[in-house]
Amino acid sequence: MAIAAGHRFPINFDELFPQGFFVLKVERAQEFSEGKSPRPAVDKLSGTPFRPAVFVGLKVSPYVRDGWVNHTIWAEEMLSPQDVAKVRRGGGKVDGSAGAPSAAA
Structure with missing residues (x-):
């Protein structure tokens, strides 16, 4: 079964970035x-120029280019x-989609 071109799969922040993400x-x-x-x-918390970030509403769109899956x-x-x-x-929700992150430190 083929996947429609441009389909976006929801993904959780912790699944995509298990070690966290820094900008x-x-x-x-x-x-x-x-x-x-x-x-x-x-950064006031870490004392470094790296700033932790959390992405909300993540989606992944796979595609094939030159025989490689990207x-x-x-x-x-x-x-x-x-x-x-x-x-x-x-008590609020950051995002109602499946891409809502867990509370990261």
Whole structure:
């Protein structure tokens, strides 16, 4: 049975990124303090330029190109783990689809 071209399969964040996902900005943010020169910003929680991220509403679309199976990953939204935890503590849902992430630290 064939799969229709462009079909997107829902996938859970933890299945796709079991070790978590971190974003490093292409352009580093700068912190400005009064009377001081700007300095590179760092993540307040980890102390590194790496920022943890959680994707909501993930879907994977496989395709074949030049005899190789490839895939494209689609996400409805990118949140910080703290934002995901806040929504869940408040009793709300981050996303009703199968791609909703578990509370990641």
